Amino acid sequence: MTSEKEPRFFGRVVASLSHELKNALAVLNENAGLAGDLIEMAEELGRPLNTERLTAVVKRLKANVKTTDEIAGSLNRFGHVVDVLEGPVDLDEVVLLALRLYRRHADRLGAKLEPSLEPVSLRGPGTRLEWLMAMFAVLDGLLGRPEKYRRVDVALDPRTPAIWFQPSDAVGSADVAGAARSVESLLAEDLPAWGPKVVSTGLAVGLTWSIPDHPKQ
Amino acid sequence: MRILLVDDEEELVSALAERLSFRNIEADWTTRPEEALRLSGEREYDLAVLDVKMPRMSGLDLQRRLQKQHPGLKFIFLTGHGSHQDFKDASQEAWAYLVKPVPLEEIIDRIHSALASGGSGQREGKGANHDQ
Numbered sequence: 001m002t003s004e005k006e007p008r009f010f011g012r013v014v015a016s017l018s019h020e021l022k023n024a025l026a027v028l029n030e031n032a033g034l035a036g037d038l039i040e041m042a043e044e045l046g047r048p049l050n051t052e053r054l055t056a057v058v059k060r061l062k063a064n065v066k067t068t069d070e071i072a073g074s075l076n077r078f079g080h081v082v083d084v085l086e087g088p089v090d091l092d093e094v095v096l097l098a099l100r101l102y103r104r105h106a107d108r109l110g111a112k113l114e115p116s117l118e119p120v121s122l123r124g125p126g127t128r129l130e131w132l133m134a135m136f137a138v139l140d141g142l143l144g145r146p147e148k149y150r151r152v153d154v155a156l157d158p159r160t161p162a163i164w165f166q167p168s169d170a171v172g173s174a175d176v177a178g179a180a181r182s183v184e185s186l187l188a189e190d191l192p193a194w195g196p197k198v199v200s201t202g203l204a205v206g207l208t209w210s211i212p213d214h215p216k217q
Numbered sequence: 218m219r220i221l222l223v224d225d226e227e228e229l230v231s232a233l234a235e236r237l238s239f240r241n242i243e244a245d246w247t248t249r250p251e252e253a254l255r256l257s258g259e260r261e262y263d264l265a266v267l268d269v270k271m272p273r274m275s276g277l278d279l280q281r282r283l284q285k286q287h288p289g290l291k292f293i294f295l296t297g298h299g300s301h302q303d304f305k306d307a308s309q310e311a312w313a314y315l316v317k318p319v320p321l322e323e324i325i326d327r328i329h330s331a332l333a334s335g336g337s338g339q340r341e342g343k344g345a346n347h348d349q
Contacts, residue, residue, distance in 0.1 A: 003238075010282075015218045015298070015300070018298050019297040019298050020297070021269070021297075022297035022298045022316070022317045022318070023226055023317060025317065026226070026229050026295075026297065026318040026319070027226055027229045027232075028318070029311035029318035029320075030228075030229050030233050030236065030318070030321075031228065031232050033236055034234070034235060034236055035297045037235075037236055040241065050307045057232075060228055064228065083307050096346070107272055108270060108271070108272050108273075108300040109272070109273075110272050110273050144277055186313075202229040
């Protein structure tokens, strides 16, 4: 991995999360303003305070405080991925973080990311940052395809071992083999020393660190 | 005066529309660019306030399509902290480029100054609160 790739990746993720924070703050700002307007109108115009309307706005404010806190939590977790620079890596945790960090970009592309993680504990080599970057490369490869997949299911498979990405609900004709080639090409640019490999079953693209004996059918 | 508000954050755009209505500014809102094009085809708007980044269609693409429908329409862009390139692109196409969260008074000031300007929807040397 080149030294240029890592700061670029950090910039990409931080810019995305700060954008989410700004949006959440804008929702808070507008709804706090709306609550203020409702109270002011009641005071200045002598109208009865619409408590039902105000209660709905307050509920919205509370929900958005929670949203804002969740975004700040994701930013914090991302900041701490470089705390430990040696493996092994808990992949179940990293997969969930990667999907969370990628969510806004997927939303913009009109795609949903669905983790289907069974309660398995799977560990991998390398660092959490390398896995995040590798997973972003896979998702970029899949969602950048002309067939425009609108859903990607992500699962850990301790037998292979691998992380499987199953794209579906394509706007065009599905071409998972082509998607695997796109992923391989993108991943080659960010290949960590332990060399994850891209495998494909025709239905799913897998990120593995050894050639699987029994690819997922 | 009739305004079209387009932002994929429903809780933002609906509250903004309601607050503008309290100030005698009639505002229709939608979270979907396709719906914005439909509304714009049915009703006359004086100005559109567009989020820069939305799913499937960017605010810039929407602006170009709305401008085709209504060449005299004025635009203000809202963003949640876009890139420098976003700022450059959007600033060329709109009266103002505002970074969220934006005080309502500022949005209203920009709406009034855009509508008072006449001519094209593009700003004339003022208007951005870009805070990078």
